[in-house]
Amino acid sequence: MPMSPEAQALLKAARKHPDRPSDEARTRMRRNVMRAVSAGAGAVGATTAGTAAAQTLFAKIAGGALVVAALGGVVVGGRALFSSSESSVDPKNAPASTSTSTTVVGTSRETSEALGSTSTAANLDPTSDRVVASSALRTTATPSASSVASSPRIATAPSKPAEANITSDAASAPAVESVDVLKEEAALLASAQSALGKGQAARALELTNEHETRFPKGALSFERRAVHAMALCALGRGTEGRREAQAIVDRAPGTPLAERVSAACP
Amino acid sequence: MPTPNALRSVNAPSAAGGVIPVAATRGSRSTTPPKTFDDLYDDHVDLVWRALRRFGVSEPGLEDAVQEVFIVAFKKLDTFEGKSALSTWLYGIAAYVARNVRRSQRRRPETPTEDAGLHLTSASDSPEDEVGAAEALRVLHALLDELDDDKREVFVLAELEGLTAPEISTSLGVNVNTIYARLRAARAAFEQAVVRRRAKDARQLQKGGLPCR
Numbered sequence: 001m002p003m004s005p006e007a008q009a010l011l012k013a014a015r016k017h018p019d020r021p022s023d024e025a026r027t028r029m030r031r032n033v034m035r036a037v038s039a040g041a042g043a044v045g046a047t048t049a050g051t052a053a054a055q056t057l058f059a060k061i062a063g064g065a066l067v068v069a070a071l072g073g074v075v076v077g078g079r080a081l082f083s084s085s086e087s088s089v090d091p092k093n094a095p096a097s098t099s100t101s102t103t104v105v106g107t108s109r110e111t112s113e114a115l116g117s118t119s120t121a122a123n124l125d126p127t128s129d130r131v132v133a134s135s136a137l138r139t140t141a142t143p144s145a146s147s148v149a150s151s152p153r154i155a156t157a158p159s160k161p162a163e164a165n166i167t168s169d170a171a172s173a174p175a176v177e178s179v180d181v182l183k184e185e186a187a188l189l190a191s192a193q194s195a196l197g198k199g200q201a202a203r204a205l206e207l208t209n210e211h212e213t214r215f216p217k218g219a220l221s222f223e224r225r226a227v228h229a230m231a232l233c234a235l236g237r238g239t240e241g242r243r244e245a246q247a248i249v250d251r252a253p254g255t256p257l258a259e260r261v262s263a264a265c266p
Numbered sequence: 267m268p269t270p271n272a273l274r275s276v277n278a279p280s281a282a283g284g285v286i287p288v289a290a291t292r293g294s295r296s297t298t299p300p301k302t303f304d305d306l307y308d309d310h311v312d313l314v315w316r317a318l319r320r321f322g323v324s325e326p327g328l329e330d331a332v333q334e335v336f337i338v339a340f341k342k343l344d345t346f347e348g349k350s351a352l353s354t355w356l357y358g359i360a361a362y363v364a365r366n367v368r369r370s371q372r373r374r375p376e377t378p379t380e381d382a383g384l385h386l387t388s389a390s391d392s393p394e395d396e397v398g399a400a401e402a403l404r405v406l407h408a409l410l411d412e413l414d415d416d417k418r419e420v421f422v423l424a425e426l427e428g429l430t431a432p433e434i435s436t437s438l439g440v441n442v443n444t445i446y447a448r449l450r451a452a453r454a455a456f457e458q459a460v461v462r463r464r465a466k467d468a469r470q471l472q473k474g475g476l477p478c479r
Contacts, residue, residue: 006460
C-alpha cells in the first residue's frame with residue numbers, strides 16, 4: 001500500500017530532524033544512570049558472590065579489578081533500584097537472571113540487610129506507589145518526576161540536600177568520581193545502620209558523624225540524618241534525637257522512613 | 267562479532283577507574299571494539315530518547331524513561347547474546363518501557379491536547395526547514411498516537427528507525443510473520459489517520475481557513 005504524499009513528507013521530516021535531548025538533559029540523565037548502575041553493580045556483585053548465580057556478568061568479572069562484592073554498601077541503591085526495574089522488565093526481553101535479592105552470603109548479607117532497611121526507608125516519594133530508589137538517583141526535574149509518578153521510575157527519595165547537590169554539580173562533576181564516592185558513602189552508611197541494628201548506638205553515632213564530615217552534602221545525607229536521629233534516641237539523647245527526627249518527618253511525612261524514625265524517637 | 271563473554275573478559279573493569287565494562291559493540295550496528303557502559307550510553311542515548319518519543323512517551327516523562335531503559339539494559343547485559351545489534355536490543359527495552367509509561371499516562375486524567383493547533387496540510391507542506399520540521403514532528407506524533415501499541419512499535423521501527431522485519435522480530439521478540447502482518451496493518455492504520463486528519467483540515471478550511479505558520 002503506497003503512502004500518501006503527506007505521510008511520506010512527515011516521515012521524511014522525522015527521519016531528517018529527529019527528536020534529540022538537549023545537552024543538559026543528556027548530562028543529567030548520564031549522571032543519574034551512572035550513579036544508578038554503579039549502585040546496581042555493587043548489588044549484583046554482592047548478592048551473587050559465592051552463589052550458583054555467579055555466572056552473571058558481574059560475577060564473571062569479580063575476579064578482576066572490580067571488587068564490588070566487597071563494596072556491599074552500594075547495595076543501598078542497587079537493591080532499591082533493581083526492585084524497581086525488575087517490576088517493569090519484560091521477562092521475555094530481559095530474563096531475571098540477575099535477580100538481586102535473596103542469596104546473600106557472608107558479610108554481604110549483613111551489609112545488604114542493613115542497607116536493605118535503608119532502601120526500604122528510602123521509599124519516600126509520596127506520589128509513587130511502587131518505586132524505590134536511592135536518593136542518589138533522583139532526577140533533578142521534579143515536575144517531570146512527579147508527572148510520571150505511577151510509571152516505572154528510577155528515582156524517588158526526596159532528599160533535598162542531595163538533590164541540590166546533584167543539581168548544582170551535575171554538569172561539572174565527572175560520573176566516574178561520583179561512582180566511587182557514592183560507593184564509599186553507601187558503605188559507611190551501611191556500617192552505621194549495621195551498628196545501630198546490633199544495638200551499638202554509640203558506634204552508629206560515630207559513623208554517622210564521620211559520614212557527615214566526609215560527605216556533608218552526600219547523596220545519602222537524608223538517610224544518614226535518619227540513622228543519626230535514631231542513634232541519638234537509642235543513646236537516651238531524646239531531645240536532640242527528636243529534633244532530628246522531626247526534621248525527617250517534616251521533610252518526608254508519611255513515609256516508611258519517617259515512621260521508623262518516629263518509632264525510634266517517640 | 268566476538269561473544270559477549272569474551273568481550274567482558276578482555277574488559278577487566280576497574281572500580282578505581284570507575285568505568286563499567288559492557289559486552290557490546292559501539293554504535294548502532296558497528297563492530298568497533300567494545301568499550302564501557304559510559305560509551306554505550308553516549309552512543310545510544312539519542313537513539314533511546316528518539317525511540318521512546320516515537321513510541322509515545324511525552325516530554326514530561328521522557329528523561330525518566332530514558333534512564334530506565336539504560337538501567338534495565340545495564341542490569342540485563344548478561345542476557346544480551348550479541349546475536350543482534352545492540353541497538354536492536356535497546357529498541358526492545360525501549361518499547362517495553364514506553365508501553366509501561368503510556369499505560370500509566372492513560373490512567374491519568376486527560377491532559378489538554380495539543381491537537382488543536384496541528385494541521386496536516388501545513389505540516390507536510392514544507393517540512394524541510396526547522397519550523398516546518400518541528401510542526402511535522404508534532405503532527406506525526408499525533409498521528410502515531412492513533413495507532414495501538416503493537417502497530418505503533420512496528421511502524422516506528424520499520425518506517426522511522428529503518429529496521430528490517432527480522433530485526434524488529436528480534437527486537438520485540440515477536441514472530442517475523444506477525445511483524446509483517448502488523449506492519450501492513452500499521453501502514454494502513456497510519457494512512458487512515460492521515461485521511462482523517464486531512465478531512466479535519468478540510469473542515470477547518472471551510473470554516474475559516476487554516477492559520478498561517
